Amino acid sequence: MRVMGVDPGLTRCGVGVVDGAPGTPLRLVHVTVVRTGADEPIATRLLGIETGIEALMDELRPDAVAVERVFSQQNVRTVMGTAQAAGVAMLAAARRGLPVAMHTPSEAKAAVTGNGRADKAQVTAMVTRLLRLDGAPKPADAADALALAICHVWRGGAQARLEAARLGTRTRTRGGAGQ
Amino acid sequence: MRVMGVDPGLTRCGVGVVDGAPGTPLRLVHVTVVRTGADEPIATRLLGIETGIEALMDELRPDAVAVERVFSQQNVRTVMGTAQAAGVAMLAAARRGLPVAMHTPSEAKAAVTGNGRADKAQVTAMVTRLLRLDGAPKPADAADALALAICHVWRGGAQARLEAARLGTRTRTRGGAGQ
Numbered sequence: 001m002r003v004m005g006v007d008p009g010l011t012r013c014g015v016g017v018v019d020g021a022p023g024t025p026l027r028l029v030h031v032t033v034v035r036t037g038a039d040e041p042i043a044t045r046l047l048g049i050e051t052g053i054e055a056l057m058d059e060l061r062p063d064a065v066a067v068e069r070v071f072s073q074q075n076v077r078t079v080m081g082t083a084q085a086a087g088v089a090m091l092a093a094a095r096r097g098l099p100v101a102m103h104t105p106s107e108a109k110a111a112v113t114g115n116g117r118a119d120k121a122q123v124t125a126m127v128t129r130l131l132r133l134d135g136a137p138k139p140a141d142a143a144d145a146l147a148l149a150i151c152h153v154w155r156g157g158a159q160a161r162l163e164a165a166r167l168g169t170r171t172r173t174r175g176g177a178g179q
Numbered sequence: 180m181r182v183m184g185v186d187p188g189l190t191r192c193g194v195g196v197v198d199g200a201p202g203t204p205l206r207l208v209h210v211t212v213v214r215t216g217a218d219e220p221i222a223t224r225l226l227g228i229e230t231g232i233e234a235l236m237d238e239l240r241p242d243a244v245a246v247e248r249v250f251s252q253q254n255v256r257t258v259m260g261t262a263q264a265a266g267v268a269m270l271a272a273a274r275r276g277l278p279v280a281m282h283t284p285s286e287a288k289a290a291v292t293g294n295g296r297a298d299k300a301q302v303t304a305m306v307t308r309l310l311r312l313d314g315a316p317k318p319a320d321a322a323d324a325l326a327l328a329i330c331h332v333w334r335g336g337a338q339a340r341l342e343a344a345r346l347g348t349r350t351r352t353r354g355g356a357g358q
Contacts, residue, residue, distance in 0.1 A: 043269035043279040050270060070259060080249060083259040084266030090222035091229060091267060100222040 002029065004062035005108075005149030006053070007142070008070065008085035010045050011038055014139075015053065016146035017060050018131070020153040028131040030060055031142045042081070050088050057092060065093040066152035068144070069102040103151050108144065111151035123147050180335065181208065183241035184287075184328030185232070186321070187249065187264035189224050190217055193318075194232065195325035196239050197310070199332040207310040209239055210321045221260070229267050236271060244272040245331035247323070248281040282330050287323065290330035302326050 001021050007014035013034040020026035034052030036045035057065075067090055070083045093100045106116035112126040124136050124143040130150060137143055180200050186193035192213040199205040213231030215224035236244075246269055249262045272279045285295030291305040303315050303322040309329060316322055 041279065042266075043273035046266055046270045047273040050274075080258070080262040083262045084269075087221075087225055087263030087266045088270060090263075091225045091270075094222040094226040095229075100220065 001064065001153060002060070002062045003149040003152045004057065004060065004065045005145040005147070005152065006065065006067045006086070006089040007145040007148060008068060008082050008089060010036060010042070010049070010081040010085050012141060013049050013052070013085050013089075014142040014145035015056055016137070016142055016149045017056070017062060018146060018149040018153060020150070022154055025132070026130050026150060026153065028133060028137070028146070030056070031137045031139075031146055032056070033139045033142050042084070046084060046088050049085050050092060053089055053092050057096060057098070062098065064099045064101065064152060065089065066101045066103055066148050067093075068108070068148055069104045071104070101152055101155075103148055103155070105144070107155070108147040108151040111154055112147045120144075180243065180332060181239070181241045182328040182331045182335070183236065183239065183244045184324040184326070184331065185244065185246045185265070185268040186324040186327060187247060187261050187268060189215060189221070189228070189260040189264050191320060192228050192231070192264050192268075193321040193324035194235055195316070195321055195328045196235070196241060197325060197328040197332060199329070201333055201335075204311070205309050205329060205332065207312060207316070207325070209235065210316045210318075210325055211235070212318045212321050221263070225263060225267050228264050229271060232268055232271050236275060236277070241277065243278045243280065243331065243335060244268065245280045245282055245327050247287070247327055248283045250283070280331055280335070282327055282334070284323070286334070287326040287330040290333055291326045299323075 002017065002019050005016045015034060016031045017029040018026055019029055034049055036048040067086050070079060070086050090100050109118045109123055110116040112130060113122050127143045127146045128136050137146055181196065181198050184195045194213060195210045196208040197205055198208055213228055215227040246265050249258060249265050269279050288297045288302055289295040291309060292301050306322045306325045307315050310325065316325055
């Protein structure tokens with residue numbers, strides 16, 4: 001299973017792609033940051049992020065996309081830009097028929113370090129170890145995107161089974177109601 | 180000048196298209212609401228909004244797109260969905276090379292009624308009058324998208340001149356600095 005993790009942002013949008021499956025070693029496929037200029041109009045910036053992410057999707061062909069769930073931890077203006085960058089990533093995935101999952105920052109941190117409040121150094125160290133890299137991934141701020149992708153590889157199987165169960169239940173419920 | 184106004188939302192995204200120029204009568208071209216289901220995944224909803232808006236852009240060929248500027252007037256979850264729907268509209272415009280402007284709800288209300296805190300009935304009444312319609316535009320909640328488009332027709336000229344002046348100044352400043 002190949003997962004693209006996206007750590008959304010207008011100025012820097014981290015993208016990390018990982019191959020793996022629960023119980024098997026992970027492999028780094030690609031890691032990068034898509035950048036747009038803070039002095040450009042927002043529409044142009046969203047287009048720049050779309051172009052960057054779509055090129056990576058078309059080249060690397062992930063099976064699933066995991067996007068960091070955005071919270072209002074910062075000021076409203078920043079959150080809205082981050083939400084819009086996340087929206088662009090989700091839209092690009094949906095256009096390709098790729099499943100999209102969202103994980104919170106603490107879910108990603110907990111997945112790779114065991115601690116949902118781990119600091120950046122700890123997340124980077126574990127991402128480096130789990131992907132068996134010789135050094136920390138570069139650019140440094142793309143480590144979060146890799147943690148997100150790893151989180152999804154490990155949670156993906158369980159989530160898919162839960163979703164299948166949910167849909168199965170819903171189908172039965174509808175059937176029972178005579179629809 | 181043909182302007183598409185977009186009142187963004189995930190559940191209901193209002194789209195109103197108006198022909199006009201400062202000092203000349205306005206004409207209604209089209210008004211509708213793009214809807215997506217609240218039970219669909221967000222990625223699917225963003226794709227639904229994109230598909231709807233792009234079809235309208237390709238059919239009606241606006242010269243400019245005016246999107247309502249989103250504020251955190253509601254809960255964070257709603258604001259983020261609204262911001263993402265706005266992002267989809269801006270992205271679709273940017274992909275077509277269309278200029279994108281953002282106006283606040285009070286700018287749109289003030290443009291059509293003279294009062295930035297006018298209520299919905301007043302906005303609808305003035306939109307109906309300014310577009311010389313026989314009755315209120317339907318769907319009713321698309322009146323805001325039309326007010327936004329009208330606001331842009333009237334402000335557009337002034338904004339374009341200011342932007343030209345700003346770019347001119349910047350060019351001169353840079354020239355003066357020997358760059």
